[in-house]
Amino acid sequence: MHIHKLEKIWLTFGITMLVAFLVILGISTFAFGLEPPSHSHTIDPEKVRETAPFDNPGLRMVGDGEYEAVMTAYAFGYDSGDHPLTVPAGSTVEFVVTTPDVVHGFQIPGTNVNMMIVPGEVSHIKHMFNEPGEYLILCNEYCGGGHEFMHTTIVVE
């Protein structure tokens, strides 16, 4: 009888711990779910230029003071369409970036924008530009002979 009681206590303890573990796991999964990872989906790296939205790169307004900048990183530059990237101060810009060739970087010094751009992986990052100025966007992953020259700019007016 005594042993059975002990076993029951341990069983109850074990189940309680298991439930607590699952709850914690659930909460952390939910918490991570709220913050989407920078790599949200993948596309065929051979078909970047035929795949939306990279078939039409550039800046578009998606809301009040909110923009999306679709860009293709390549050796050795960034394709952001025909128009320069210019937004009013106070705008939030979501950069949506991929590459058809090799791993590149996407960094805006002085901000928290810093992504690794992997062929076929679509990377996203949002940033609010409060201070007017010309912001450098540069590659910080060695990608070949032209790596040091790989950069572009976004202008905040």
Ligand code: CUA
């Ligand atoms: Cu692209 Cu370094």
